[in-house]
Amino acid sequence: MINMQLLIASFLSLVVTLGVEQVNPANSAANSLSVRPVAGSVQSANDGALASVRRSDDSSRGADQRLLRLSPTEHLRRANIYMTNRAFEEAREHWRAFIDYYPQEARVPEALLGIGRSYLQSRRNAEALSTFDRLVREYGSTREGREGLNFSAAALLRMGKPSDAADRYAQYIDRFPQGERIDTAHLNIIDTLREAGRSQEAITWIGYTRQRFAGTPTDTNALFARLRLEV
Structure with missing residues (x-):
């Protein structure tokens, strides 16, 4: 068990240094799918x-x-x-x-990604997963293929399969170390492992994440995730 006071002090120090607002990484993939309401003339x-x-x-x-x-x-x-x-x-x-x-x-992957995301937004998670899997299988080298793998994890999480979702995030990190969502993939794997009851693996990933993203908001959020494991 780590020293809780030391952990809290480290977290507060990072927050003050970076001046960042903590976000909930567990919801980041799902939140990125939302269509925000607009008002007035728009x-x-x-x-x-x-x-x-x-x-x-x-x-x-x-x-x-x-x-x-x-x-x-x-x-x-x-x-x-x-x-x-x-x-x-x-x-x-x-x-x-x-x-x-x-x-x-060339824009077929874009269309498939749109289909998958539309299913995910309407909570038809199994159909979303099937579409994302096809996207990864057939167009894994494209940006849309990378997005498909990331969103497949979100679909699995919504289907009540956090352990499988964590494994998908691990695949994303392994296959696309410079991917567009590499920072949130690290945070999401931590939260999904915690939700799956795989706390020791979550702690290991917190270490990886803090080392890779040292001094960034991702580092702060990883430390916050460590705090959540302790309470």
Whole structure:
């Protein structure tokens, strides 16, 4: 057992030195998915764009009600408008049409990531996980593939599988040591290991994290995670 007073003193010293605000790393992956509400004229513009794209879709369907082939850019534009307005099923319809009509396009990974994130936001976690797994399997060398591996951990955590989620974060750290989410992956593996009851492994990862990100907000959050293990 470490000296609690020494740990608290170290934590306060880091906070004062860095002048940073502690965040909850366990929620960072999920929070990054949220579409923040907007107000006033921006919301009105979004509503207008949504109504406009729905009218366009009404005239962009065949006799079987399937979406007709639009340009790649137009499918993605409409999908993003739907996603922004949390019209997830309609967004997925355009992403799927894009993939079906343009399977060799370079932005297919982007469409798959959008599908996975839309499932995750609507709490359809198993479908999100399946989509993210496909993204990692087929496009693991892309930025979207890296995002897919990171978000697959979030899906597993929401499915009540923190141990499996921790293993996914470990995979991300191992495969993508310079990945865009490498700092939050370190913090998330600590919290998911703690939630999974793997406290000793969490402590080990706290050490790794503090060493790699010494003197940064990530260092402070890792020390805070150590405090949470002690109380």
